[in-house]
Amino acid sequence: MRVLGVDPGLTRCGLGVVDIAANRTASMVAVDVVGSSASMELPQRLLVISEAIEQWLERYQPDVLAVERVFSQTNVSTVMGVAQVSGIVMAAAARRGVSVAMHTPSEVKAAVTGNGRADKTAVTKMVTKILRLEQEPKPADAADALALAITHAWRSGPNSSADAPGQLTAARKLWLEAEAKARKNAEKAKQQWR
Template identity: 60%
Template sequence: MRVLGVDPGLTRCGVGVVEGVPGRPCTLVAYYVVHTDPEDELPLRLLHLDRSLTDLVAEHRPDAVAVERVFSQHNVRTVMGTAQASGIAVLAGARAGLPVQTYTPSEVKAAVTGSGQADKAQMTMMVTRLLRLPEPPRPADAADALALAICHVWRGGTRSKLAAAAERARGGRTR
């Protein structure tokens, strides 16, 4: 399965695409950081982010989208922008008709490093190793997005297939 992971941010939004199956090493497809200019007005920034994510979803045709869940405990100064960016990211996947799963930072850390308390350096090192990259992805936003995608292949991919099967078995909901 191919998964597009998004580490949401208004100024820098990491996007990572990987392919793989649960329990096996994933393969890197591509990674990006979408930038928007803090000097620009919010509508322009959200529009640029929406178009960029929509284009990347169309280009890479993932089977699913994984987005980091945002908490209000984060940096108060930037959390509103991050929350808005995460809404745009979830919407971009949903508009393409894809399953979208959100993960907490600890879930991603635990999936990729075995510890929910792993630091940024450890995460970047594991992503580099797991994808057998010659060097760490730069900047770090891209590494986080790749970790989200790996996490979904290993955890959520299975979970959402089970959920979909359960839904079909129940007769499904069409709304």
């Protein structure tokens, strides 16, 4: 399985491609960070990232794209930029028929380090070890993109327990509850309009 991991961000968007063998051995294919300047207009910043994503999808032909699930209760301005980048990333994958998977930061940390509250240093160290790299991927956005790809490969497939009740992280539980509430509200609104 080939997975393109994307750590979305307007200033730095991490991209990492990982091949996963049937025995779950992971190997890095490519890693990079696409940047856009805060001095640019928002549409131009999104265009820079969009073009890079299109190039990576064309060049590496992933089976699936794994992107960080946007979730925050506090920093709305940062979340907006991340959500906008996530949207263009998912749309680019959809145009090519590439499946998209989303994982919360705590899911990624738990999958890669065994601790859903691990810091970026621990994630980078484990990504380096898992992929048998000679040097740590830098900056952290690059390591995070690789971690997303690894997480998806390890959590998907017939033996996956990603959504088993005892395996859900706190953030994933909150996300699933929010999705259920949104569906319920949408259904109520639909009924009211009839």
